[in-house]
Amino acid sequence: MKKFLLLALLLCAFAMPAHAGAAYPEKPVQLVVAFPPGGGSDLSARVAVEFINRQIPQPLVVTNISGGTGSVGAKHAMRAKPDGYTLYWEHPTLAVQSATGVIDFSHRDFDIVGVAMRSTFILVANKRLPVKNATELMQYMQDNPGKVRWPMSFGAMSHYGFLYVADGWKGAPLVPGIVANAGDKDRVVALIGDHADASCVSLSAAAPYIASGDVQPLGVLSRERMPMLPDIPTLREQGIDAVYEQIFTLFAPKGTPQGIKDQLHKAMQDGLNTPEAQKAMAALYCMPEVLSPEESLKLWNAQEERNRELARNYLNKK
Template sequence: MKTALLTLGLGATLAGALALAAPADAQPAYPSRPITLVVPFPPGGATDALGRVIAQKLGQQLGQTIVVENRAGAGTAIGAGYVAKAAPDGYTLLVTSGTTFTVNPAIQSKLPYDPVQSFEPIGIAGRTGLALLANPQVPVKDLKELIAYVKARGAERPAYGSYGAGTTAHFVGEAFLAAAGIQMTHVPYKGSSPAMTDLIGGQIPFSIDTVAAALPQSKQGKVRVLAISAPGRSAFLPDVPTFAEQGYPSVAMDTWLMFAAPRGLSADVKNRLEAALRNVVEAPDVRKSLEAQGFEPAFSDSAAGEALIRKELPLMRELAQRANIKLD
């Protein structure tokens, strides 16, 4: 009788333990609720437009709604800081440019995130180079002629514009000046549009802008493209040589569209997101959307994204120090 009671007691205890453990073990499969994709730029820009296109397709891949939330300000630091502090559960993601990971840390000493430790890269959806542009009335057709043009003016220091101080365009300009051993005056604008307007109008002779911004103006003959900053030629401007091809290999920067999550994402969730993003980027309609914004579709996985950040960050910091580029 005692044996029977003991067996019954053990059985009841085991059943109770299993009942208590079941809810903890039976976690719902990811994703079981809507995902938030933070865009650290205002609505209407290239990153916002592409983020929304990819979010819709990514949601279809994952079988869940993805809500796009704009958290602009401080050169992407506000939105990036918000994501960095979110739970690493895959329900808060970030889509942003290289500015967040390599430019901001080089020019700002107080950021609400660490570019390496705060984020888990998911993948890069596309990349685009920057273009060195000239007003067509300026008698310059390549970098060699530009250098001669600048040197002939001595202390006059011709101006070059960019879409903002401390931006990737500013970094490309300073990298070229350092490599060429010439001096020009940087004129930062509040965005690409006013810089392009002044370049076309002749208020400034040169400017650096994205390939996407340069392409329509170049086709209409309103600007002349002298060089591309990417490691290779742009598919959109295949006849324009890179800085490296013209003798300046140190000026090999581009900007990229990266998806990331807070650091600490589980391997299962990370792999699920990476695979879904790869499928989305390789879809023909998404590729067309990327190309329409001047990005060359080229998926890079999470490991490649992390390696890119670790490679470019010290280079940007060195350039910022040499050119005295800082925002605080």
């Protein structure tokens, strides 16, 4: 009888799944970045995983899947198996594209692990333009409709950067001379080469050229001055009510087990809330801001609703 019981116990043990009770993750985790290497999304993701990986037994590995202004990578991550082995790193491109109708899904089609860090955009100008601050640029644009060449990509964050600024201006409506353009780096190069006059670009993309004197900074679109560039005022300080920030966020496919999301959030919190991580983020002109899933969702909802408002007011979108 005892032999029978022992044999039954052994058979039950072999019948259990090999992964039962094992710590997550058991293998490397794909972290999808929906933009090419070298941009703000890619660099911020790589800084984040460097410190998150110190908290978990297997690494997050950045995989760049670009195309469709971020929509190709987003769809890949959204459709992945919700087992914790495919994650998604995103700033609010989703909140722009869903509001504009460029895509038929949104951040609500993912589970939010949490906001990890934030950065902002900066209004910069061709140094040949006869303005010295954001207010002067707005007045110059108002007095010269269509004359100021403004590079942007329709339905992308660069497009909404202009809309945020224009909507925050209290004067007459602004009419830019639109220059089709794809990325932050291209926009800065266009300003330097005198192929454009002004634009909103990510702080990380503009900072080296501000330091070299190739472009002139007119104001940041953050809530307060950025510690890395304390001498550059916000647009709000200049009477332009425009705040537009990049909220870099870790997502998982819808239905990912809560335990896995909790573990990832703790790893993010423990990894990024260290002096070493904060120093690395500052080098990218990012600030640590690890938020709970609930706080993160509230922030994303607010930005999407603001984008929808701008789309209704300026783009005739419902």
